[in-house]
Amino acid sequence: MGKEIPWSFQKIRGGEQLNLKNRPFTNVASLTAAGVTPARNPGAVLYLSAGGTGGVPCLAFSNGTNWKQIAIGANAI
Numbered sequence: 001m002g003k004e005i006p007w008s009f010q011k012i013r014g015g016e017q018l019n020l021k022n023r024p025f026t027n028v029a030s031l032t033a034a035g036v037t038p039a040r041n042p043g044a045v046l047y048l049s050a051g052g053t054g055g056v057p058c059l060a061f062s063n064g065t066n067w068k069q070i071a072i073g074a075n076a077i
Helices: 007-013 028-033
Strands: 045-048 058-062 067-071
Touching: 028 045
Parallel strands: none
Antiparallel strands: 045 058, 058 067
């Protein structure tokens, strides 16, 4: 039998959770350079500090083929 994988890693491998707080990314190019591709991480949502139009912070969502930009808007109420 192989080594038991902690539940948190199983969730990452299953695409349920991708926590990259310790590896901040600025844009999609920095994701690609680090090997974080949309094909390997379908359904992932990541924070990019300068990935939006005009170099503003945004979220990136992987649809399995491309990273899709999600603009960060007004505060939730």
